Amino acid sequence: MSGSAAAVTSEERAARAVWSGLVEPGDAVAGALVEAVGAAPALDWVRRRVAGSCTSTDGAWEQLEQRGGDLGPHGRRQVERALDRWAPRVARAADTDPASWRSEAERAGARVVVPGDDEWPAGLQGLGLTAPLCLWVRGAAIGPALDRSVALVGARASTSYGDRVAFDLADGLVHREACVVSGGAYGIDAAAHRGALHAGGRTCVVLAGGVDRAYPAGNARLVERTVTDGGAVLAEVPPGAVPTKSRFLQRNRMIAAMASATVVVEAAWRSGALSTAHHAARLLRPVGAVPGxxxxxxxxxxxxxxREGVAVCVTDAAEVMELAGLVGTDLAPAHAEDVRAGDLLDPHARAVLDVLSARTPRSADEIAASAGVALSQARGALGLLELDGVVVRVGGLWRRAAVRRP
Incomplete structure (x- = not known):
């Protein structure tokens, strides 16, 4: 454990885990109480208030009132109302037992990440008192990846055009060493995650329910592949939590806060993806939109x-990287390279190139099967692409060449 992570006590971590199941995402009153005195003391005070063993005039309340000034002039009334909201869950002993949350984490194969940990996403600070009290995470460490990330979001009922654009954008972002963030839904989300995984890169699935409840269930295999292939799955609610409409909306604010930029690939007039874009705009994060x-x-x-000036038009990964301010170490081919290596190729070579990534070498047999061409055609195309410097041979395998932009 690193030095910063070691500064978080086990008691504080356990208390934040309890808080994540006690309150709904984005609860500013809970955020203010935890910020004022710490998660463990605030939890103890709430338990005693609900049990009737202390009053609103005891020393603990005075301390909260003095240090919790972020709640404003009506802080006392807000806390009283919040206690009414929280009381049903507080009354259930299992909901406030740290030991039960540890067992839930173990069962789900998850860990609890809190502010002060090295992998706590820096962008969440922009949410202020509505920031998650903790994150439940499966898979790789999220902090370093999210420092260089782009959210690709859009319609669940996407078109083939939108799916292809999302897949290609994710592929291009991964080749530029960016992490792709999305919500694991059908449509654009799934296409973005698949594009990142196809390219051998990092992707992060942000769920509205618990990390053990892939939603929709039809994407369960995609979620598991994300974990096994070096990505991460995270949520701000504990394992077993059910995704609800309000949790989806709160999840969108988290996606917008964590990513360096948000790009909407497709969206109907009323779409959850638009709420993600507006969250990003309110946080003064760059927003892009793909025309259709x-x-x-x-x-x-x-x-x-x-039209409303919320987003900037983006059409490829290079433009997205520029939008996000991540162009300093762009490792992908320039536009001229893309045209020479792609658009002017014959259909067989184009099909072969489309199934190759720069990260994961593949055999000629695999390439032929994926591209839908004969093995002899695949080998011929690979030879020509190698002469052009577009692909490289690694032993008996093939991958795209990573060309550094001058």
Whole structure:
């Protein structure tokens, strides 16, 4: 454990885990109490208040009132109302037992990440008192990856155009060493995660329910692949928590806060992806939108963002990296390289190149099967692509060449 992580006591970590199941995401009153005196003392005080063993005029309340000034002039009334909200869960002993949350984490194969840990996402600080009290995480460490990340979000009922754009954007971002963040839903989210995984890169799935409840269930395999292939799955609610409409909306604020920029690929007039974009705009984070056919209902929302000046038009990964301010170490080919290596190729070579990534070498047999061409055609295309410097041979395997932008 690092020095900063060691500064977080086990009692504080356990208390924050309890708080994550005690209150709903984005509860500013809970955030103020925890910030004022710490998660463990605040939890103890709430338990005693609900049990009736202390009053609103005891020393603990005075301390909270003195140090919890962020609640404003009506702080006492807000806390009293919050206690009414929290009381049903506090009354259930299992909901406030740190030992039960540790067993839940072990069962789900998750860990609890809190402020002060090295992997706590720096961007969450922008949420102030509504920031998550902790994160439940499965998979790789999230902090370093999220320091260089882009959120790709959009419609669940996406079109083939939107799916392809999301997949290609994710692929291009990974080749530029960025992490792709999304919500694990059908449509654009799934296409973005798949594009990142196909390229051998990092992706982060942010769930509205517990990390042990992939939603939708049809994407459970994708979520598990994210964990096994070096990505991460996270949530601010404990394992077993059910995704609800309000939790989806709160999840969107977290995606917007963690990523360096948010890009909406497709969205209808009323779409959860638009709420993510507006959260990012309120946090003064860059927002991009991909234009689509003017006749497509799936692009009405993205065009709305562009028309209202909320988003900047982006059409490829290079433009997204520029939008996010992450262009300093762009390792992907320049536009001229992309055209030479892709658009002017014959159909067989184009198909072969499309199934290759710069991170994961593949055999000629695998490439032929994935590209839908004969083995002889795949080998011929690979030879030509190698002469052009577009692909490289690694032993008996092949991958795309990573060309550094001058």
């Amino acid at each position: 056919p003017v006749t497509s209902v799936a692009s009405v929302g993205t065009h709305r963002l562009l």
